[in-house]
Amino acid sequence: MASIPGFWAVVPAGGAGTRLWPLSRAAHPKFLLDLTGSGRTLLQATVDRLGPLTGERVVVVTGDAHADAVRAQLTGPSAGRVVAEPSPRDSMAAIGLAAAIVERLDPEAVIGSFAADHVIPDATAFEAVIREAVEVARAGHLVTIGIEPTSPATGFGYIRTGEPLPGFPTALRAVEFVEKPDAERATRYLASGEYRWNAGMFVVRATTLLDLLERWHPDLAAGVRVIAAEPERLDEVWPRLTRIAIDHAVAEPAADAGHVVVVPASFAWDDVGDFASLASLLPPVEGGASLRVLGSADDVTTVDASGVVVATGGRRVAVVGVDDVVVVDTPDALLVTTRSRAQDVKRVVDALVEAGRTDLT
Amino acid sequence: MASIPGFWAVVPAGGAGTRLWPLSRAAHPKFLLDLTGSGRTLLQATVDRLGPLTGERVVVVTGDAHADAVRAQLTGPSAGRVVAEPSPRDSMAAIGLAAAIVERLDPEAVIGSFAADHVIPDATAFEAVIREAVEVARAGHLVTIGIEPTSPATGFGYIRTGEPLPGFPTALRAVEFVEKPDAERATRYLASGEYRWNAGMFVVRATTLLDLLERWHPDLAAGVRVIAAEPERLDEVWPRLTRIAIDHAVAEPAADAGHVVVVPASFAWDDVGDFASLASLLPPVEGGASLRVLGSADDVTTVDASGVVVATGGRRVAVVGVDDVVVVDTPDALLVTTRSRAQDVKRVVDALVEAGRTDLT
Numbered sequence: 001m002a003s004i005p006g007f008w009a010v011v012p013a014g015g016a017g018t019r020l021w022p023l024s025r026a027a028h029p030k031f032l033l034d035l036t037g038s039g040r041t042l043l044q045a046t047v048d049r050l051g052p053l054t055g056e057r058v059v060v061v062t063g064d065a066h067a068d069a070v071r072a073q074l075t076g077p078s079a080g081r082v083v084a085e086p087s088p089r090d091s092m093a094a095i096g097l098a099a100a101i102v103e104r105l106d107p108e109a110v111i112g113s114f115a116a117d118h119v120i121p122d123a124t125a126f127e128a129v130i131r132e133a134v135e136v137a138r139a140g141h142l143v144t145i146g147i148e149p150t151s152p153a154t155g156f157g158y159i160r161t162g163e164p165l166p167g168f169p170t171a172l173r174a175v176e177f178v179e180k181p182d183a184e185r186a187t188r189y190l191a192s193g194e195y196r197w198n199a200g201m202f203v204v205r206a207t208t209l210l211d212l213l214e215r216w217h218p219d220l221a222a223g224v225r226v227i228a229a230e231p232e233r234l235d236e237v238w239p240r241l242t243r244i245a246i247d248h249a250v251a252e253p254a255a256d257a258g259h260v261v262v263v264p265a266s267f268a269w270d271d272v273g274d275f276a277s278l279a280s281l282l283p284p285v286e287g288g289a290s291l292r293v294l295g296s297a298d299d300v301t302t303v304d305a306s307g308v309v310v311a312t313g314g315r316r317v318a319v320v321g322v323d324d325v326v327v328v329d330t331p332d333a334l335l336v337t338t339r340s341r342a343q344d345v346k347r348v349v350d351a352l353v354e355a356g357r358t359d360l361t
Numbered sequence: 362m363a364s365i366p367g368f369w370a371v372v373p374a375g376g377a378g379t380r381l382w383p384l385s386r387a388a389h390p391k392f393l394l395d396l397t398g399s400g401r402t403l404l405q406a407t408v409d410r411l412g413p414l415t416g417e418r419v420v421v422v423t424g425d426a427h428a429d430a431v432r433a434q435l436t437g438p439s440a441g442r443v444v445a446e447p448s449p450r451d452s453m454a455a456i457g458l459a460a461a462i463v464e465r466l467d468p469e470a471v472i473g474s475f476a477a478d479h480v481i482p483d484a485t486a487f488e489a490v491i492r493e494a495v496e497v498a499r500a501g502h503l504v505t506i507g508i509e510p511t512s513p514a515t516g517f518g519y520i521r522t523g524e525p526l527p528g529f530p531t532a533l534r535a536v537e538f539v540e541k542p543d544a545e546r547a548t549r550y551l552a553s554g555e556y557r558w559n560a561g562m563f564v565v566r567a568t569t570l571l572d573l574l575e576r577w578h579p580d581l582a583a584g585v586r587v588i589a590a591e592p593e594r595l596d597e598v599w600p601r602l603t604r605i606a607i608d609h610a611v612a613e614p615a616a617d618a619g620h621v622v623v624v625p626a627s628f629a630w631d632d633v634g635d636f637a638s639l640a641s642l643l644p645p646v647e648g649g650a651s652l653r654v655l656g657s658a659d660d661v662t663t664v665d666a667s668g669v670v671v672a673t674g675g676r677r678v679a680v681v682g683v684d685d686v687v688v689v690d691t692p693d694a695l696l697v698t699t700r701s702r703a704q705d706v707k708r709v710v711d712a713l714v715e716a717g718r719t720d721l722t
Contacts, residue, residue: 021679022677022679301709301712301713301716303705303708303709303712304702304705313695315692315693315694315695316383316693316694316695316713316718316721317694317695317697318382318383318694318695318696318697318706318709319696319697319698320696320697320698320702320705320706320708320709321698321699321701321702321705322683322686322697322698322699322702325683325697327695327697329695331676332676332677333676333677333678333679334674334676334677334678334679334688334690334695335679335680335681336678336679336680336681336683336686336688336697337680337681337682337683338681338682338683340682341665341681341682341683344664344665344681344682345679345681347664347681348662348664348679348681351662351664352662352677355662357677360677
């Protein structure tokens with residue numbers, strides 16, 4: 001199928017991924033890494049997945065420090081559309097600037113924002129959902145993709161869905177966005193069938209997004225439009241932009257005002273938030289049903305062990321009698337934890353920063 | 362106190378220590394390593410401990426492959442008394458040859474055999490026990506040091522003790538040697554108070570040992586006496602010697618014949634058989650009551666972890682939320698296990714040998 005005329009992808013490539021230390025570091029974060037053993041980094045896989053929908057119309061927004069690495073990973077015309085942020089200003093400024101740039105190129109354009117570090121294995125299912133979302137967006141709605149929850153996850157925000165939107169196959173009105181729930185509420189959400197995970201994927205006309213933003217954060221909307229019109233003013237205007245996430249800046253107030261539509265998605269989606277998540281994305285090692293390896297499986301020797309081994313240090317890794325283990329071997333640092341404690345890896349990074357060892361973070 | 366005239370130490374330095382892989386390797390086994398963080402290898406600590414008792418009268422028996430490394434670790438005259446075995450022939454041939462060499466130098470000599478890879482922190486207590494053992498040996502007995510058991514260990518053989526030996530402060534007749542017991546029998550042994558661990562430390566006149574050996578293994582006794590008399594025949598005679606442990610060759614039959622005496626010892630003794638054992642020999646890390654580190658504690662970051670980390674790979678080692686863990690980091694291999702599975706580390710070495718990776722063993 002041909003790409004969708006006038007549809008642009010905006011790919012915010014940020015986030016340190018500290019729960020994936022020592023694989024992910026400040027200098028080469030998660031989105032620059034191949035975390036699935038596919039041979040493509042998360043950023044490359046994201047752009048690959050968007051290709052059939054957007055053709056060359058991809059804008060990647062990343063920090064100054066990573067702009068060169070991002071360009072090096074992208075081939076073809078997308079490499080030229082990398083916007084470097086002088087400093088981190090959260091997702092609204094990043095996506096807003098990309099929207100303003102696209103708006104000037106094509107006033108009718110629809111943009112879709114897709115984080116550079118999420119994994120969606122089923123590209124075909126993804127494409128079908130986005131095609132509907134673009135149609136809904138053209139009608140003037142702010143569309144969010146609502147992922148069908150497969151567990152009562154407490155690490156994601158949820159969207160409560162309402163009535164079907166007339167004229168579209170699957171779209172539903174969004175009633176409200178809700179913050180990350182506790183386990184009890186998450187279980188209720190899952191049981192109700194009314195809630196979906198908010199994966200942070202928004203599809204909307206660039207002009208609609210900026211007009212909505214203007215309503216609640218006029219300075220921010222004006223700021224990104226100024227930079228798009230006069231790129232030489234980036235360093236002057238950017239530092240004054242409000243630091244706010246797109247959810248709080250636009251999506252939540254727009255939902256309250258009845259402007260948000262959910263296109264439901266049942267494809268598998270993972271934000272690779274920690275090593276437990278990473279483990280679930282890897283195929284089991286042949287002959288070791290409960291062991292997953294990222295890197296060189298030939299370097300791993302196990303006896304009665306299950307879990308995930310990241311073998312990128314070029315050394316022999318042996319695990320004996322530990323279940324649900326996480327072993328991450330890199331040339332200069334080694335992590336040992338369990339799947340259930342995967343979220344606490346962040347505390348190692350905190351401890352290293354506190355000890356002045358940012359060379360290791 | 363002066364050394365004991367006519368008392369010689371025999372130090373068999375062998376054993377691969379496969380349960381201490383990847384720290385211990387075939388090419389640089391356990392006895393050549395500093396496993397206590399003391400700055401001295403196990404071999405050096407053994408010779409240091411014997412110095413006050415034997416002066417320069419120490420004979421180290423080791424494999425050809427390790428003779429140079431052993432000499433390099435020993436300074437002073439002991440370095441010159443290294444006997445290199447052309448091939449492994451078990452402990453009776455090793456200790457028997459040393460006994461035959463000593464017998465020719467001093468027909469009245471008493472020898473004590475002490476493995477090169479055991480740890481005895483209290484040198485003073487050790488000295489007192491050995492001084493009594495030498496006196497008992499001079500009276501013609503085969504003396505074994507009986508370690509007071511501190512747990513129902515199933516990894517050691519035991520000695521059952523009988524009546525006191527008249528004329529000596531603590532010596533007891535040995536009733537029998539018993540093989541490594543199961544947990545239930547070990548518990549009974551411990552409760553009875555009659556049993557002691559057999560640490561493989563024998564003290565005996567060289568001539569008494571060889572005469573006893575002659576009774577049960579005349580060819581072996583003759584063989585080591587021939588080599589001692591004509592060292593140039595080593596390569597010819599050695600390969601024909603019976604492969605047998607000293608316990609089976611002499612100690613057990615001698616006990617049955619009423620020739621063995623136990624000198625009890627209450628000092629701490631450890632054969633550093635695995636990483637659980639090694640952990641118990643290391644001091645706790647400051648501020649981390651349940652964590653022990655061999656190597657550089659500065660390289661270790663832990664969050665809710667206990668156990669032992671061997672940090673000799675020069676890299677950062679981080680452990681999050683794992684109790685009783687064993688992490689051994691070396692430049693070319695890494696091991697993750699638990700204290701309770703420490704004995705199974707041998708299976709990694711078996712697997713590597715089977716896979717043809719003896720470069721790693």
